[in-house]
Amino acid sequence: MTAAGSSSEAERARLEAVRALRILDTPPEPRFDRLTRLTASLFGVPTALVSLVDGDRQWFKSRQGMDLVETRREDAFCSRAIQSPPHGVMIVPDASKDPRFADNPMVTAPGGVRFYAGAVLTTSSGHNIGTLCIKDRVPRTFSEADAQRLRELADLVIEQIELTGERHEAGEKRRLLELVEAVSRVGHWRLQVDTGEVTWSDEVYRIYGFPPDQPLSREAVSAVYTPEDRAERDAMMRRVIEDGSEEEFEATIVRPDGERRRVVASALRQLDRDGRVDAVFGVVQDITERHTAMDHLRRSEARYRLLATHMDDVVTRLRPDGRSSYISPAVKSLLGYRPGEMAGRPAQDFVHPDDRLELLKAFRKLSAGLRRCTLQQRALRKDGTSVWVETSFQSVIDEAGATVEIIAVIRDISERRHLEEELREARDRAEAASDAKSRFLSNMSHELRTPLTSVIGFSRILQARELGPVERQCADRINLAGEILLTVINDILDYSKLEAGAVSLEQRPFDIRTVLKEAGEIILGQIEEKGLWYSQDVAEAVPPTMIGDPGRLRQILLNFLGNAAKFTGRGGVSVTVGATPLPENRTQVRIAVSDTGVGVEPEAAKLLFERFVQADQSTSRRFGGTGLGLAISRELVELMGGKVGVESVPGQGSTFWFEVPLGLPE
Amino acid sequence: MAGFCILHVDDDENIRALTALAFTLTGDGEVRSAASGVEALEALGEGLQPDLILLDVMMPDMDGPAVLAGVRELPAHRDTPIIFMTAQTQDHEVARLMALGAVGVVIKPFDPMTLGQQVRALLEDHSDDRSA
Numbered sequence: 001m002t003a004a005g006s007s008s009e010a011e012r013a014r015l016e017a018v019r020a021l022r023i024l025d026t027p028p029e030p031r032f033d034r035l036t037r038l039t040a041s042l043f044g045v046p047t048a049l050v051s052l053v054d055g056d057r058q059w060f061k062s063r064q065g066m067d068l069v070e071t072r073r074e075d076a077f078c079s080r081a082i083q084s085p086p087h088g089v090m091i092v093p094d095a096s097k098d099p100r101f102a103d104n105p106m107v108t109a110p111g112g113v114r115f116y117a118g119a120v121l122t123t124s125s126g127h128n129i130g131t132l133c134i135k136d137r138v139p140r141t142f143s144e145a146d147a148q149r150l151r152e153l154a155d156l157v158i159e160q161i162e163l164t165g166e167r168h169e170a171g172e173k174r175r176l177l178e179l180v181e182a183v184s185r186v187g188h189w190r191l192q193v194d195t196g197e198v199t200w201s202d203e204v205y206r207i208y209g210f211p212p213d214q215p216l217s218r219e220a221v222s223a224v225y226t227p228e229d230r231a232e233r234d235a236m237m238r239r240v241i242e243d244g245s246e247e248e249f250e251a252t253i254v255r256p257d258g259e260r261r262r263v264v265a266s267a268l269r270q271l272d273r274d275g276r277v278d279a280v281f282g283v284v285q286d287i288t289e290r291h292t293a294m295d296h297l298r299r300s301e302a303r304y305r306l307l308a309t310h311m312d313d314v315v316t317r318l319r320p321d322g323r324s325s326y327i328s329p330a331v332k333s334l335l336g337y338r339p340g341e342m343a344g345r346p347a348q349d350f351v352h353p354d355d356r357l358e359l360l361k362a363f364r365k366l367s368a369g370l371r372r373c374t375l376q377q378r379a380l381r382k383d384g385t386s387v388w389v390e391t392s393f394q395s396v397i398d399e400a401g402a403t404v405e406i407i408a409v410i411r412d413i414s415e416r417r418h419l420e421e422e423l424r425e426a427r428d429r430a431e432a433a434s435d436a437k438s439r440f441l442s443n444m445s446h447e448l449r450t451p452l453t454s455v456i457g458f459s460r461i462l463q464a465r466e467l468g469p470v471e472r473q474c475a476d477r478i479n480l481a482g483e484i485l486l487t488v489i490n491d492i493l494d495y496s497k498l499e500a501g502a503v504s505l506e507q508r509p510f511d512i513r514t515v516l517k518e519a520g521e522i523i524l525g526q527i528e529e530k531g532l533w534y535s536q537d538v539a540e541a542v543p544p545t546m547i548g549d550p551g552r553l554r555q556i557l558l559n560f561l562g563n564a565a566k567f568t569g570r571g572g573v574s575v576t577v578g579a580t581p582l583p584e585n586r587t588q589v590r591i592a593v594s595d596t597g598v599g600v601e602p603e604a605a606k607l608l609f610e611r612f613v614q615a616d617q618s619t620s621r622r623f624g625g626t627g628l629g630l631a632i633s634r635e636l637v638e639l640m641g642g643k644v645g646v647e648s649v650p651g652q653g654s655t656f657w658f659e660v661p662l663g664l665p666e
Numbered sequence: 667m668a669g670f671c672i673l674h675v676d677d678d679e680n681i682r683a684l685t686a687l688a689f690t691l692t693g694d695g696e697v698r699s700a701a702s703g704v705e706a707l708e709a710l711g712e713g714l715q716p717d718l719i720l721l722d723v724m725m726p727d728m729d730g731p732a733v734l735a736g737v738r739e740l741p742a743h744r745d746t747p748i749i750f751m752t753a754q755t756q757d758h759e760v761a762r763l764m765a766l767g768a769v770g771v772v773i774k775p776f777d778p779m780t781l782g783q784q785v786r787a788l789l790e791d792h793s794d795d796r797s798a
Contacts, residue, residue, distance in 0.1 A: 445753055445754065445755075446724050446753045446754070448753075449753035449774050449775060450678050450680075450681065450753060450774065451680070452774075452775050453680075453681055453684070453753070453774040453775035453776065454678075454680035454681060454684055455775075456775040456777075457681075457684040457688070457775060457776065457777070457778045458680075458684060458778075460777055460778055460779055461684070461687060461688070461691065461778050461779065464691070464779050482775070486775060490755075493755075497756075
């Protein structure tokens with residue numbers, strides 16, 4: 001290798017130094033060409049070169065009298081020259097006579113090199129990177145003074161070369177700075193104190209919204225600040241210059257186009273060697289987006305605080321161990337503690353001893369991953385009394401799913417508990433009353449029916465015996481009175497059951513004609529006794545089989561028939577049954593009982609189906625009855641989904657009717 | 667139905683008298699009355715073998731169902747027919763009593779002149795059901 005004598009280590013460092021200059025393969029530059037021209041004319045030689053020695057070549061930054069851009073390193077005189085000490089000069093007066101170069105192709109070629117003088121280009125870091133060299137085709141002598149002069153020219157060259165590197169580095173740094181400024185939205189400026197001159201980086205233009213190609217003035221920059229901010233900014237600058245403080249302030253600016261931005265500006269002074277203020281350096285950063293985000297955060301935090309502060313419910317933040325890190329002020333009115341008195345104490349301290357286990361269990365579950373739960377507990381007031389609260393817990397989990405915090409909202413439910421308690425008591429009372437009523441009805445039924453069994457039973461035995469006319473009359477009256485009393489008792493029990501919703505209807509196939517026949521048989525004696533006629537008519541449209549509760553239908557029909565017989569003195573009673581089809585395989589059945597009796601006034605008719613109401617208060621004295629019969633009928637009909645009604649002309653008669661929807665067999 | 671023996675249990679003296687009279691007058695049977703469940707069980711324990719027990723439901727101390735249970739514990743009366751007499755007319759009450767193993771229920775007030783027929787009908791229905 002031609003670079004003999006230099007360790008590979010040193011050569012590597014030298015090559016790094018050459019390449020770091022970033023000059024290899026750059027275009028020719030006048031400042032170097034001026035120097036080589038000057039050198040060639042000064043020494044009266046045809047060739048002058050700025051040669052840089054690369055790994056396996058020498059490359060010419062500037063050349064006079066030479067066509068080649070580069071040559072092989074091993075042929076180069078310069079590769080020998082750079083092995084000289086720093087700033088050294090290698091002189092070859094006649095290469096054909098120099099054993100080092102005599103057989104060099106550049107020497108042996110026709111018109112080859114005879115004279116060579118090269119001054120080493122040594123960088124400020126001490127690396128020999130190349131030479132400023134001169135060549136001639138004829139042998140020459142070169143004095144020490146000539147060598148000195150060449151060395152000085154070489155120094156000029158290296159100066160220019162290093163300037164190039166520095167410039168490059170500065171440019172690189174500037175570009176990097178610009179990039180950083182653009183990314184971070186930070187601009188910088190520098191104020192030269194003695195001249196008052198200010199320079200602004202491109203990013204400052206962008207932040208303030210000025211076109212980048214127009215000159216900027218201090219006044220224009222000042223104008224984007226509001227008057228108050230401008231005053232503060234000026235005051236800050238004074239403090240920075242006079243006291244050397246480093247300051248920062250935040251302000252809203254209004255750009256020339258009207259857009260508002262939030263910026264933070266800071267400045268610091270620079271002193272010269274004598275300690276005088278030389279310049280002020282400042283940066284300005286656009287924090288609008290960050291500010292907006294922070295603002296949202298701050299606002300939502302404020303809203304949450306406001307909410308927590310003004311809510312009657314107590315909001316607390318608890319660590320998973322149950323100790324509070326925040327308690328809203330509402331706790332003062334709930335428990336009598338100030339939030340500070342409770343902070344850091346475990347939640348169970350403020351709960352009734354009987355409720356603590358439940359609370360601790362809830363905390364364990366919340367810590368183990370339960371997201372939310374609600375407890376009703378007695379909280380302990382500062383004065384030792386307790387208050388019913390409902391606490392809704394919600395766990396806050398981190399990305400890993402671990403519970404980091406529990407938010408609890410505590411609500412005073414003493415009022416609600418009180419109401420619930422009252423409701424419960426009222427319900428219990430009502431149920432107890434209802435139970436008592438049921439028991440009473442059951443007992444009454446028993447207590448009334450037992451003596452009635454004797455009254456009716458013994459009178460029946462008497463009636464079956466041979467009696468004198470007076471005794472018979474007495475037995476008959478006792479028996480009738482017993483039967484009437486039994487009806488009254490049955491009515492009362494029936495109505496009570498209906499009122500309590502304790503009646504359930506049968507749903508079974510039956511023939512309405514049979515029901516009509518049975519009812520007629522029961523009532524016929526009573527009707528014939530009074531010398532009345534009786535007729536019944538079932539329309540052909542009435543289906544032979546329908547589904548419903550025949551017993552209850554007979555009860556209603558008997559009630560209507562009983563009333564008709566009771567209130568009719570002359571004429572008769574008729575029953576008609578009609579039917580109209582309904583959707584879904586059902587039939588509307590209408591049963592009407594008409595009489596030629598006393599009739600009722602329209603006003604009174606409206607009230608007839610109310611319980612205990614009879615058309616005339618005197619009716620009960622004349623005709624007996626509890627007035628419950630029609631009320632029971634109405635209740636039963638409505639239970640079947642139907643309705644009842646009456647049409648009447650006083651003195652001429654009445655028609656009581658009811659309609660019920662009944663099912664049909666499949 | 668000569669020799670038909672009925673044990674009637676009821677705490678009400680009038681009903682006991684009425685029932686006894688009813689069977690005597692109609693010749694439907696001979697009634698032995700008991701004023702309480704205890705008295706009835708004692709009579710049965712002493713060897714009484716009625717063809718039928720008429721049993722009131724609502725009685726103090728020992729009600730009808732309790733008497734029925736006591737009767738069924740006596741080996742000689744596991745199958746003696748029992749008919750309840752009750753003032754409760756509700757269907758579910760009748761159903762409850764039937765479910766206890768009664769052969770029938772007579773509702774109070776009853777017609778003493780037809781009580782014998784009614785009871786006989788219930789017994790026949792029951793034996794029909796059993797033989798069916």
